[in-house]
Amino acid sequence: MTVTAPTQQLRVLAAPGHRHDEILTPAALDFVGRLVEAFAPRRRDLMKERRRQALRLASGSPLDFPMVTATVRADDGWRVASPAPGLTDRRVEITGPPDRRMAVNALNSGAQVWMADFEDATAPLWDNIVGGQLTLLDAVERRLDFTTPEGKEYRLATIMVRPRGWHLDEEHLEYECRPVPAALVDFGLYFFHCAQRQIDAGRGPYFYLPKLENRYEARLWNDVFLLAQDLLGIPRGTVRATVLIETITAAFEMEEILRELREHSAGLNAGRWDYLFSVIKTFGHRTDFLLPDRAKVTMTAPFLRAYTELLVRTCHRRGGHAIGGMAAQVPGKDPAANEAALAKVRLDKEHEAEDGFDGSWVAHPALVPVCRKVFDGVLGARPHQFDRTRDEVEVTPADLLSVRRISGPPTTDGVRTNISVALRYYAAWLRGQGAVALDGLMEDAATAEIARVQIWQWLRHRVVDRETVELILDEESTALGAQYPYTSVEDVRALFEQTALRHELPLFFTPDAYSRHLVRRAEVQA
Template sequence: MSTSALTHRVRVLAAPGDRHEEILTPAALDFVGHLAAAFGERRLDVLRERRRQAIRLAAGSPLDFRLTTSALRADRSWRVAAPAPGLTDRRVEITGPPDRRMTVNALNSGAHVWMADFEDATSPTWEHVIGGQLNLLDAIERRIDFTTEAGKEYRLATVMVRPRGWHLDEEHLEFDGRPVPASLVDFGLYFFHCAQRQIDAGHGPYFYLPKLENRGEARLWNDVFVLAQELLGIPRGTVRATVLIETITAAVEMEEILYELREHSAGLNAGRWDYLFSLIKTFGHRTDFLLPDRAKVTMTAPFLRAYTELLVRTCHRRGAHAIGGMAAQVPGTDRAAHEAALATVRLDKEREAEDGFDGSWVAHPGLVPVCREVFDGVLGDRPHQIERTRDDVEVTAADLLSVRRISGPPTPEGLRTNIAVALRYFDAWLRGSGAVALYGLMEDAATAEIARAQIWQWLRHRVVDRETVLRMLDEESAALGAEYPWADVDAVRALFERTALARELPAFFTPDAYTRHLIRPAEAQS
C-alpha cells in the first residue's frame, strides 16, 4: 500500500481475541485509518444532512423527484458498468450473518450470491465483527470444508458484503480520538484482506450498501471505492456495489444514485422491510401515513407496487440488475405450515419475476429451490432480463406516497405481535444474535424497527391507548422471562420503552442498544 504516513494511528480498544491478529494487522489498521482520515468528516456531514432533511419533511416540505437533476434522468445515453464476474446471473441470493455456520450453509445453498450481512442480521459485538471477517477470509482461502462426506464439492456462491450503515460507530477502534465509522471498518477490513484474493479467484470485492438516503451518500461511497482501489493498486472500477433502496428519500433519487456509482454499480435492491420503516419514521407525524398491521401491508399495495416497478424500470433503462426483496419465511417441520410457507414465497417470487426483477432474496437455504424454480421459469437460459426496460411504467412521487389507500386500524393481534416480536428480537440482539426465527419468519433489525415504530405511531395518533400497550408489554415481558429464563428482561423492556414509547421516535434502536450493551473495552474485560 503506497500512501503518505498517518498523523494518527487506529487504536484497538478491545481485548485481543482468538486469531484477531490475523485481521487487525498494522497494515490493515493503517488502511482503515486512511479511509477514516479521508472520509470521517464527510460522513458526519451526511448525518447532519439526514437530520436537516428529516426536519424539512416534518415541517411540511414536499418530497418529489429533484428538478435540479431532471436532465440527468432524461438523458438516456448513460449506463452503469457491465456486470462483473460472478454477478451476471443473480436469480437467487441468500442473506445472513457471516458467522461460521451461515458461511458454510449460504455458500453451499445453491444460491448464486450470498450477501454476508454485518448490518441488520448481525448483532455487532466485537467478536462477531472480527469473527465475521475471519470467516470470510477462511472461506476465500478454502479453510472451511465445502465438500460432503460423499466427496461432492458444492458450487460456491459469489460473496457480497453488506457493511453497517453510515449512522453507526465502531467503538472498539479509535482514530484521532473518535470511534471509527462502522461502515469503514467493515468495508475496510474486508477490502484489505480479501479484495485481491477475490480477484485472483475470478470474482472481485462486491458489496451491498444499506440505508442510503440520497445521491450524496452514494457519491461518498463511490469516493471510498476510488481511494481504496488506489491505495491497494487495484484497477478502478473493480469494486461493484448494489444499493438497497430502503428509504423513501432514496426512492425519489434512484437514477441519481445509480449515476453516482455508475462505474462501480451492480444495481438496486428492493429493501422492503426497511422501506416501510422509513415511511413511518419520515411521515409518522401525519395521520395519512398510518399503516395497519404489518402482516396486512403486502407488496401488492399500490404504493409498494409503484416502488418496485419504478426500481425495475430505473435499473433496466441503465443496464443494471434489479433484485427483489426478502422472503423471510422459515420452513418448518409441520407439513401443512411448510407447504403454506413455500406457497407464499412462490407467489411473491412469481410477482417479482413477472414484473421484471432479475433475481431475489431468501433468508433460508430451504427457500432457494422454490425461488430458483420461479426465476428459471421466466428467465430460462438467460442470466437476467435487463432488456425489459419497462417503459410502460410511469410513477410519480404521489404514487410512492399513496399510503392512505391501505390505511386501517391496528388489531389487538397486530399490536401484540409487534410487542412480542420487538421484545424477543431485542433480547436476542442483546445476547448476540442478529437473525432470529420468530413465529415462522426470520426476523432481523429491520423487522424489529417496523414493530417498534408502528407502536410509536399508533400511540402518537391515539389509535391504540397507552394503557393497553403497557398491559400487553407486562404480559409479553413475563412471557419472555418464562420462555428464556436467562433473558435480561429489565434491559429488554427498558430498550423497548426508550425506542417505542418515547415522545420522539429514535431514528434507529441500534445505536442506543450498542452503546449501552455491546461495547466492551479491554479494561472492562480484564
C-alpha cells in the first residue's frame, strides 16, 4: 500500500492511549496529512463563504433555487450511481456512537445499516475518537462478539460512518501549526484502515455527510473521495455517501448536491432536528420564523412537508435512496408508556413510507421491528421504491420557508423543557457522552442545538422574558446538581449562558466548548 507523503508531518498532540498505535500508524497519519494538505485551504475558504452567506441572508437577501444551476435541475438525463453492495435495501437504519456496546447491539439489531456517528452522537474526547476507530476496525475484522451464548451468529448490518462536519477541528492533531479538519480525520483514519477490508468482505467504504450547506461543500467531499481512492489504489466510485439535508440552504440545492457526488452518491437523508436548528439559526432575526415549543413542530407542518416531499422527489428522480428521519424513543419500564411511544414511532414511519421514503432511522434496537414492519408492508419484497418518482410534487421557495403558518407563543413548560434538556445534555457531553437518554428519548447534539437556539430566539423577540428564563435556569441548575453531584454545574450553566443567552448567537455550541473542555494535549510525539 503506497501513500504519497505530505510535505510536512502530521503531529499528534495528545497522550498515547490503549491500542492507539493500531490506528495512529505512521502510514495512516501520512495518509490523513495528504488529505489535509490537499483540502484544508479549500475547507477554510468554504467556511468563510458560510459566514458571508449567513450575513447576506440576515441582511434580507432572498433564499432561492440557484439560477446558475437551473440546467442541472432541468436535465432529466443524469442519475446517481446504482446502489452499492450492502446498500440496496435500507428499510431500517440504526444510528449511534461508535463504541463497542453500540456496535454489537446495532450490528445484531436486524437493521440493514448501522450508521456509526462521530458527529452528533459522540463527544469528541480524543479517546472517543480513536476508540471509535478501533471499534470500527474490530467490527470489520470480526473481533467483536457477534455470536449468542447458544451459538447463533447474527447477520451483520452494513456499516456507514458519519464523520464530523466541515465546521469542526481536531485539535489533537496539527499540520503546519494548525488544527486539522475533524472531517478529514474521521474519514481518513476509517478509510485507510477499513476501506479495502470492507471491499474484501463484499461491502465498501460508506459514509453519511453532515451539515453541508451547498453544492460546493459536496464537491469538496467528492474530491476528497477521488484522492483517497487514488492514493490507496481503490477504483473510483467505490466510496458511497448519503448526504444529510439538515440545513435550510442545502434544501435549496438537493439536486446540485446529488450531481456533485454523482458517482459516489447514496442518496439523501432528512435530518429533522438539525434542520429546525438551521432554520432558526439562519432566520432567527425575523419574527415570521418564530417557532412554538419544539414538541408542537411535527413533520406535518407545511414547511417540513415541503422539505421531505422535495427530498423524496429529488432522490427518486435521480435514482437514489431517500432515507427518513430519526425515531429517538427509548423503551423504559412502563408498559403503557412504551406502547404509546411505539405507536408514535409506527405512525411516523407510516407517514414516511407512504410518502415514498425507502427507509428510516431508529436510535434503539427495540424500534427496529416496528420500523421494519411498516416498511415491509409498503415495500414487500422490493428493496426500495425508486419507481415512486413523486412527479406531482411541486415545491416553491415560499413552501420551504412557510414557517409562519405554525407560529405560536411558547409555553412555560416548553421553556423549561428546552433549558432542562440543554443543561442535562451539556453535562453529559462535557463528561464525554454524546448520546444520552433523556425523558424517554435518545438525545444527541442536534437536540441541544434546537433547545438552546429556541431559547435565544424567544428572548430576542421578547415572547419570553429574561426573568422567567433566568428563574427556570436557576431551578434546573439546582436540579442538575442534585441529580449529578459530580457534575460541574458552573461549567454547564456557563456553557448554556454563552450559547443561548448572549446577544449574538454562536453558530454551534460544540467548537468553543470542545476547545475549552475536551481538548487534552500532551507533549508532541516525535
